[in-house]
Amino acid sequence: MDFDLFVIGGGSAGVRCARIAAGHGARVGIAEERFWGGTCVNVGCVPKKLLVQAGEYGAWADDAAGFGWTIKKGPHDWTKLIAAKDREIGRLNSIYKRLLDNAGASIFEARATLVDAHTLDVGGKHVTAERIVIATGGHPVSLAIPGAELGIISDDAFYLPRMPQRVAIVGSGYIAVEFAGIFAGLGAHVDLIYRQPLPLRGFDTDLRESLADALGAQGISLHPGCHPTKLEAHGDERVLSYGEGQTLRTDLVFFATGRSPATKGLGLEAAGVTTNKDGAVLVDHSLRTSQHHIYAMGDVTDRLNLTPVATAEGHALADTLFGKNPRAISLRNVPTAVFSTPPIGTCGLSEEQAAEHGPVDVYVSKFTPMRHTLTGRARKTMLKLVVDQASQKVVGAHMLGEDAPEIMQGLAIAIVMGATKADFDRTIGIHPTAAEEFVTLRTRTRVAGVAKAAE
Numbered sequence: 116m117d118f119d120l121f122v123i124g125g126g127s128a129g130v131r132c133a134r135i136a137a138g139h140g141a142r143v144g145i146a147e148e149r150f151w152g153g154t155c156v157n158v159g160c161v162p163k164k165l166l167v168q169a170g171e172y173g174a175w176a177d178d179a180a181g182f183g184w185t186i187k188k189g190p191h192d193w194t195k196l197i198a199a200k201d202r203e204i205g206r207l208n209s210i211y212k213r214l215l216d217n218a219g220a221s222i223f224e225a226r227a228t229l230v231d232a233h234t235l236d237v238g239g240k241h242v243t244a245e246r247i248v249i250a251t252g253g254h255p256v257s258l259a260i261p262g263a264e265l266g267i268i269s270d271d272a273f274y275l276p277r278m279p280q281r282v283a284i285v286g287s288g289y290i291a292v293e294f295a296g297i298f299a300g301l302g303a304h305v306d307l308i309y310r311q312p313l314p315l316r317g318f319d320t321d322l323r324e325s326l327a328d329a330l331g332a333q334g335i336s337l338h339p340g341c342h343p344t345k346l347e348a349h350g351d352e353r354v355l356s357y358g359e360g361q362t363l364r365t366d367l368v369f370f371a372t373g374r375s376p377a378t379k380g381l382g383l384e385a386a387g388v389t390t391n392k393d394g395a396v397l398v399d400h401s402l403r404t405s406q407h408h409i410y411a412m413g414d415v416t417d418r419l420n421l422t423p424v425a426t427a428e429g430h431a432l433a434d435t436l437f438g439k440n441p442r443a444i445s446l447r448n449v450p451t452a453v454f455s456t457p458p459i460g461t462c463g464l465s466e467e468q469a470a471e472h473g474p475v476d477v478y479v480s481k482f483t484p485m486r487h488t489l490t491g492r493a494r495k496t497m498l499k500l501v502v503d504q505a506s507q508k509v510v511g512a513h514m515l516g517e518d519a520p521e522i523m524q525g526l527a528i529a530i531v532m533g534a535t536k537a538d539f540d541r542t543i544g545i546h547p548t549a550a551e552e553f554v555t556l557r558t559r560t561r562v563a564g565v566a567k568a569a570e
């Protein structure tokens with residue numbers, strides 16, 4: 116065999132797995148067909164957060180007046196922002212490649228497909244491997260409606276030649292609400308069109324309601340319960356039809372309508388690897404596919420599609436196979452953020468999920484953050500704890516407000532360790548912060564899940 120391990124895909128999962136395995140002394144090959152670092156570095160987390168930060172400056176310039184500053188806001192230069200972003204992404208690309216080189220992995224800048232259970236076609240050349248890792252990630256999909264090709268998907272949003280004045284975003288998942296905040300922050304009029312009554316399906320309802328309020332306060336037009344039916348071009352203008360013959364005129368339509376696992380044409384059948392109906396590779400808790408020596412990880416398995424999950428899985432598998440340190444990654448209590456404006460941080464169960472298991476004590480606090488008592492900006496912070504009544508363990512923490520993702524990372528440690536409400540209560544707060552509310556929530560807002568427990 117040419118390699119002990121061959122990794123298909125140089126994204127978050129693949130690069131980490133290949134690098135650590137090579138560091139343990141394995142003969143490792145890795146193929147990447149598009150961009151080192153994958154989605155996160157190139158068209159995901161990193162450029163997204165840079166654009167979110169760009170959007171924030173405009174509002175901060177206005178806010179400064181409340182503190183006595185006179186800041187005259189000039190126009191925003193989109194081309195300059197994208198060029199700066201591209202420079203940073205280019206730097207990260209080369210770091211990822213260098214890390215692999217330094218670890219001693221053989222790098223292939225080509226598409227890899229499976230020919231049989233141990234053979235790969237890598238850019239037209241056949242190589243063999245004892246073990247194979249599928250880490251091909253996913254790609255955005257737009258809506259199956261006539262004219263969808265006139266719109267863009269998230270990959271395109273990072274390379275727009277100019278900033279549109281009006282944007283219609285279809286969808287209400289985290290990518291949709293994040294880009295709504297970005298474009299609104301940079302001065303566009305944003306329409307958000309979605310099927311659900313509230314954005315962010317699957318998240319805690321208090322979070323979803325607070326987010327809808329915050330998006331509205333930012334001037335974003337919300338269109339809940341709407342089903343787009345077709346998209347047409349009228350010159351440079353785009354006309355989106357939805358619902359019962361309603362139309363919306365805009366400059367750009369952005370379909371943030373989900374992602375698909377990248378398994379098409381990968382040769383999975385030839386290698387005996389099975390997928391679910393959506394094309395996601397099926398794995399067991401040790402990331403093994405239906406073939407004993409072929410593994411899959413990260414977004415291509417479509418379980419919890421987050422970069423830290425993908426990298427943790429890559430690291431754990433390399434340690435398990437070559438580092439004499441067998442371990443699996445738990446997908447329980449994985450904290451996550453939505454970089455909406457303001458952002459969300461969340462960890463553990465929503466109130467609705469927790470209430471499925473029995474009675475829960477719910478503590479909610481909503482307030483105007485200190486900064487905005489002077490700026491006058493209509494901005495609220497919402498934070499919430501969900502506590503299992505029987506064990507008094509904190510099973511969910513949720514926050515919408517400035518710095519929520521930064522705050523949630525620390526809280527996640529407490530939740531993973533099984534902290535109780537009493538542990539939160541005996542922790543002294545840091546004053547004056549928003550985060551101190553998490554340890555000073557004394558009055559229960561409500562009890563949920565009682566009826567279920569009584570059944």
Ligand SMILES: Cc1cc2nc3c(=O)[nH]c(=O)nc-3n(C[C@H](O)[C@H](O)[C@H](O)COP(=O)(O)OP(=O)(O)OC[C@H]3O[C@@H](n4cnc5c(N)ncnc54)[C@H](O)[C@@H]3O)c2cc1C
Nearest residue numbers: 124126127128148153154159227251252413414420421422
């Ligand atoms: C707009 C956006 C924002 C996001 N924001 C966040 C965030 O804030 N926080 C967070 O945790 N996650 C975020 N994510 C999700 C995160 O990017 C993914 O979970 C993560 O990148 C998954 O890593 P991966 O290695 O599984 O796949 P990917 O990073 O997608 O890497 C797969 C790689 O495989 C390559 N490839 C595919 N097929 C082949 C083949 N046959 N041969 C060779 N190479 C191949 C691809 O080119 C790609 O580079 C975001 C995603 C998007 C789209």
